[in-house]
Amino acid sequence: MEYAEFAANRSGALYRSACLLTGGDTHLAEDLVQETLSRMYVVWRRPGRLFGGRAIENPAGYAQGVLYRQFIDHHRRRSSTERPVAELPDLPGPQDDSTLRMTLLQALAQLAPRDRAVLVLRYWEDVSVEETAEILRCRPGAVRSQASRALARLRTLLGEGLADLARR
CATH class of the missing domain: 1.10.10.10 (Winged helix-like DNA-binding domain superfamily/Winged helix DNA-binding domain)
Structure with missing residues (x-):
């Protein structure tokens, strides 16, 4: 399977998981998926898809792991000047x-x-x-x-x- 095909097949599932992780923050979810796919691209180009000396047997599972680690790392890196607010501005209301x-x-x-x-x-x-x-x-x-x-x-x-x- 080529990388473009892999990314097209997995991006929807990764995005849905990212939306759940971010509490509905679609912008952050998109960023997490983009970072995950870019990291997968780097690994994909390695001969034999080696990472840490061993081949990646399940690229979808590996991508899922990258997504979750990216999410956790994002919260570790968040600037100390950012403060959570009770209500976010300009969020669309629930459609259906x-x-x-x-x-x-x-x-x-x-x-x-x-x-x-x-x-x-x-x-x-x-x-x-x-x-x-x-x-x-x-x-x-x-x-x-x-x-x-x-x-x-x-x-x-x-x-x-x-x-x-x-x-x-």
């Missing part, structure tokens, strides 16, 4: 998205970046604990405990109103 989707995105956005990455990998991408640990470069036990804590925090953020939204 349900209130539930918007509520979930807002709650996800309030989680720490690593917690968000674990939840999206485990429950949106349906990635195993072991694969999640490999992508995030940690131990499986850390993924389990982090997922448990992140889900508890998400339940706290969503409160009792989630059941009402889910019924609509």
Whole structure:
């Protein structure tokens, strides 16, 4: 498979994951996908697609890992002068998205970046604990405990109103 074909086939899935990770920030999601694809291009051009002395057997999985690490690194590098705000200016309103989707995105956005990455990998991408640990470069036990804590925090953020939204 050529790089252009790979990028065309994977960019949609990468973008959807990036949107979830960024809490709906489409501009940051696009930046993360672009950075991921540019890093994949560099690896793609290497003879035998070697990285760290071994061949990449699953380029799609490798790209997914690059995306998640880019997301976490972005939050580590964020300038100390930037401050989060309660409401973002000039965001479009939900077109035909349900209130539930918007509520979930807002709650996800309030989680720490690593917690968000674990939840999206485990429950949106349906990635195993072991694969999640490999992508995030940690131990499986850390993924389990982090997922448990992140889900508890998400339940706290969503409160009792989630059941009402889910019924609509």
